[in-house]
Amino acid sequence: MELLFNIYVFPGTLFVLVWTVFVFWFFRKFMAYLHKRIGPHYNGPAGSLQTLYDLSKLLSKESITPHNVNPYLFSAIPILAPTIAILTVVLIPWTPELTIVDTSYGVLALVVLIGIEPFLLFLTGFGSNNKYSFLGGIRILTQMISMETSFFLSALSPALLFGTMNLIEITEANTWLTTLILLPGAILFFISILGVLEQPPFNIPDAEQEIVYGFYTEYSGTNYFLLKLAEFGEFLVVFAATITLFFGGYRGLFFDSFLCLFVKMLIMAMLMLAIRASTPRIRLNQMLAFAWSYLVPLSFLNMVWIVIARLYIVGGG
Amino acid sequence: MEKLKELIGTFDVAYVENYKKVWIKAKLNKASDLLGVAQALKDEGLKSLVTVSPTDFPEENKFEMNYFFEDLLTRRNAWIKVDIPRELDRCEIDSLTPMFPGANWHEREAYSVFGVKFTGHPELEYFLISQDYYGKFPFRKGFDWKAHEANLIENMNTIFESFENEHVENEKRIGHAGSRTMLNWGPTHPASGPIRLKVEVDGEDIISVKPDIGYVWRALEHLVEEKDFIGALVALERICFMDNTNSMLCYAQAVEEIAGKEITPFAAMMRVVLGEIGRIVSHLMGMGGFFNNMGLMTLFMWALDVREYFLDVLEDYSGARIATASIEPGGVRYPLDVNLLDTLEKAIQKYEDTRTEFYTIFLKNPTMKMRAAKTGIITAEEVESFALCGIVARASGVKTDIRLDEPYAAYDKIDMDYMTAENGSAMNRFEVLFKEMDQSMSILKQAIADLRRGIESGEYDPQKDHMVKIPKKLPAGEAISRVEWSRGELMIHLVTQDTIPPEDQSAKRQPYHDGRAPA
Numbered sequence: 151m152e153l154l155f156n157i158y159v160f161p162g163t164l165f166v167l168v169w170t171v172f173v174f175w176f177f178r179k180f181m182a183y184l185h186k187r188i189g190p191h192y193n194g195p196a197g198s199l200q201t202l203y204d205l206s207k208l209l210s211k212e213s214i215t216p217h218n219v220n221p222y223l224f225s226a227i228p229i230l231a232p233t234i235a236i237l238t239v240v241l242i243p244w245t246p247e248l249t250i251v252d253t254s255y256g257v258l259a260l261v262v263l264i265g266i267e268p269f270l271l272f273l274t275g276f277g278s279n280n281k282y283s284f285l286g287g288i289r290i291l292t293q294m295i296s297m298e299t300s301f302f303l304s305a306l307s308p309a310l311l312f313g314t315m316n317l318i319e320i321t322e323a324n325t326w327l328t329t330l331i332l333l334p335g336a337i338l339f340f341i342s343i344l345g346v347l348e349q350p351p352f353n354i355p356d357a358e359q360e361i362v363y364g365f366y367t368e369y370s371g372t373n374y375f376l377l378k379l380a381e382f383g384e385f386l387v388v389f390a391a392t393i394t395l396f397f398g399g400y401r402g403l404f405f406d407s408f409l410c411l412f413v414k415m416l417i418m419a420m421l422m423l424a425i426r427a428s429t430p431r432i433r434l435n436q437m438l439a440f441a442w443s444y445l446v447p448l449s450f451l452n453m454v455w456i457v458i459a460r461l462y463i464v465g466g467g
Numbered sequence: 468m469e470k471l472k473e474l475i476g477t478f479d480v481a482y483v484e485n486y487k488k489v490w491i492k493a494k495l496n497k498a499s500d501l502l503g504v505a506q507a508l509k510d511e512g513l514k515s516l517v518t519v520s521p522t523d524f525p526e527e528n529k530f531e532m533n534y535f536f537e538d539l540l541t542r543r544n545a546w547i548k549v550d551i552p553r554e555l556d557r558c559e560i561d562s563l564t565p566m567f568p569g570a571n572w573h574e575r576e577a578y579s580v581f582g583v584k585f586t587g588h589p590e591l592e593y594f595l596i597s598q599d600y601y602g603k604f605p606f607r608k609g610f611d612w613k614a615h616e617a618n619l620i621e622n623m624n625t626i627f628e629s630f631e632n633e634h635v636e637n638e639k640r641i642g643h644a645g646s647r648t649m650l651n652w653g654p655t656h657p658a659s660g661p662i663r664l665k666v667e668v669d670g671e672d673i674i675s676v677k678p679d680i681g682y683v684w685r686a687l688e689h690l691v692e693e694k695d696f697i698g699a700l701v702a703l704e705r706i707c708f709m710d711n712t713n714s715m716l717c718y719a720q721a722v723e724e725i726a727g728k729e730i731t732p733f734a735a736m737m738r739v740v741l742g743e744i745g746r747i748v749s750h751l752m753g754m755g756g757f758f759n760n761m762g763l764m765t766l767f768m769w770a771l772d773v774r775e776y777f778l779d780v781l782e783d784y785s786g787a788r789i790a791t792a793s794i795e796p797g798g799v800r801y802p803l804d805v806n807l808l809d810t811l812e813k814a815i816q817k818y819e820d821t822r823t824e825f826y827t828i829f830l831k832n833p834t835m836k837m838r839a840a841k842t843g844i845i846t847a848e849e850v851e852s853f854a855l856c857g858i859v860a861r862a863s864g865v866k867t868d869i870r871l872d873e874p875y876a877a878y879d880k881i882d883m884d885y886m887t888a889e890n891g892s893a894m895n896r897f898e899v900l901f902k903e904m905d906q907s908m909s910i911l912k913q914a915i916a917d918l919r920r921g922i923e924s925g926e927y928d929p930q931k932d933h934m935v936k937i938p939k940k941l942p943a944g945e946a947i948s949r950v951e952w953s954r955g956e957l958m959i960h961l962v963t964q965d966t967i968p969p970e971d972q973s974a975k976r977q978p979y980h981d982g983r984a985p986a
Binding site: 184185186281288351358361427429431432434 | 762
């Protein structure tokens with residue numbers, strides 16, 4: 151019974167759906183605020199039902215599979231992508247009591263499951279048999295390869311500092327001091343996930359001004375909805391992962407609960423949106439130069455810093 | 468100027484005369500002299516060929532070719548005319564494109580719509596018109612528009628088939644081996660201008676870009692010919708709806724010149740106000756578009772927010788926000804309600820409140836600089852040889868601005884200066900756009916002060932002075948008129964005949980677009 155609840159309600163399917171609906175609305179509303187617009191307005195209080203309407207519209211629309219594509223590849227990815235994105239929720243300690251899979255390889259599993267997602271999206275571009283989608287796919291791959299190194303390295307820094315890969319232990323061991331020590335790592339991690347998630351200023355793979363809608367171009371209806379679900383599922387786990395790894399997860403100032411995690415995640419979302427609202431997209435070659443000549447060396451330096459901190463500040467010996 | 472006159476006088480000319488303050492107008496007797504005159508003018512410093520405009524005279528069985536040469540730096544301009552035969556197989560003239568690269572598109576346009584062949588042109592292909600007009604030369608008198616439009620379906624099929632053929636040809640030419648492919652960027656409208664770029668790429672490397680601007684050809688000159696000069700305004704303000712006031716202003720001046728009427732000082736000052744509002748409204752859109760192309764919508768939204776206040780002014784004045792039809796030959800269309808100046812001041816205040824945000828977040832944006840500071844660099848020499856104008860020219864440090872070079876309306880009463888930048892990159896064009904916004908605000912403030920003072924002292928009568936009557940029937944004549952509109956220099960060449968409706972020919976030029984960063 152509890153397992154069923156976990157799978158279907160929290161932190162499983164329903165939770166991810168509600169999160170998608172809510173965060174989609176929140177993104178729109180907050181973005182509208184930054185744009186000096188109103189945003190969703192008519193459906194529901196403050197337009198909060200708008201996303202539900204959009205969602206039901208997408209579900210009821212025809213999913214067009216273009217001829218001369220491989221239909222299996224084309225249609226399999228929209229199922230695989232959200233599945234793998236949502237799968238990651240089992241690893242996150244959502245509340246002090248609730249972690250579905252409590253494993254000593256938590257960080258590793260998290261990094262792998264997040265890191266695999268862009269490759270699936272590359273396959274969408276590859277399988278669409280469309281010039282723009284294909285270019286988008288190539289761009290994802292290029293970007294992922296460049297961002298991966300710093301993403302892995304900075305994700306490892308808490309593991310190194312606390313000497314464990316278990317996410318619950320990492321959460322429990324977090325203090326103000328360690329947060330401060332991990333801050334450079336957190337910033338590097340945040341920048342890398344912007345790249346991994348194709349968010350501005352690294353939204354190069356779906357640059358609408360250049361290559362239409364990148365890998366999304368051929369997708370419509372339910373398939374498009376599933377890909378969007380994957381994207382927002384990815385937001386969910388990546389935000390939760392960042393908070394868990396660097397900012398003490400569910401632990402709050404006065405009490406420990408899911409609410410603290412949620413609030414921290416929203417703050418992260420706002421930060422991401424503020425960057426989106428103020429930074430133009432950079433070019434692919436600039437992204438490569440940035441990733442390899444700044445981000446990767448800095449990630450290595452960060453590792454050195456963590457080792458020094460572990461030896462002399464935290465005193466783990 | 469006298470030297471220029473002498474220089475042209477050495478050739479076989481029918482007449483050489485001064486025209487307005489900054490022009491020399493001359494007519495050559497022999498078309499074969501054209502290359503010599505052009506070379507002499509180029510050596511003299513008139514390095515820009517602004518436009519090539521044929522005029523069709525079926526009764527006299529001739530085309531009159533008009534060439535407009537400009538020196539962007541010293542304000543000396545020459546208008547050279549020459550007659551060529553009208554028959555399709557005989558209407559030939561030497562191409563100036565090898566000498567003035569800027570003539571390329573104008574000559575191609577003249578070829579497409581009039582059938583004038585330019586010998587020695589490197590790629591004389593059809594241009595601007597859609598495929599169903601190919602080989603029909605629609606601007607020749609006697610072209611049957613109604614018959615052409617009756618075959619709507621066939622015309623559309625012609626266009627469609629040509630796309631198909633082009634695609635098949637590209638596939639054949641490029642082949643499937645390797646990573647080369649052809650991408651179509653556009654046709655897009657409105658944010659980035661009606662343009663289609665045929666981009667050939669090898670992976671992420673762009674090999675070549677071929678622009679095609681023939682997607683909104685509305686046969687404007689023909690529309691204007693059909694109507695009298697008031698009705699023509701409706702077509703003219705749609706040259707670019709974003710800055711509609713200045714294009715009407717340009718046309719109105721040409722009509723007034725032919726009719727021989729002077730407008731009142733009040734109307735001239737009102738034209739300054741409306742013209743600057745048009746410029747601001749357009750620039751705000753352009754600023755947004757610049758960032759839009761880099762994937763950032765915020766500036767666009769913020770700019771539209773400010774733009775609304777200026778549109779309010781236009782609405783208060785003319786009843787329309789976009790297509791205002793507010794300037795017509797003889798002055799401005801409506802009397803002025805003094806409260807309008809308050810609305811305008813409110814709009815200026817709104818801009819000034821937002822200005823710091825624009826400045827700190829967007830003009831100083833490091834990511835924008837990273838992308839645009841070294842992109843799309845146009846040197847001052849290129850500006851001259853391609854006859855670029857407006858913001859593009861000024862961003863490369865060329866001091867050209869029709870408002871100062873050949874002051875029209877009441878710009879001679881306004882204190883202003885050239886707004887230039889140095890390197891001519893996309894970022895510099897954005898910077899100039901921004902500077903010009905500030906300049907326009909200052910011009911508006913001066914104009915408001917002048918209007919208030921004039922109205923108080925009784926010099927202007929806002930209820931009556933806005934218009935002088937212009938007869939509906941114009942005498943036969945010819946005029947050119949230039950204004951500085953938001954997209955650069957707008958020139959209209961108007962020829963009227965002694966008939967009703969009057970017969971018009973207009974030639975216009977726009978710079979090749981303002982501050983967009985090609986990524």
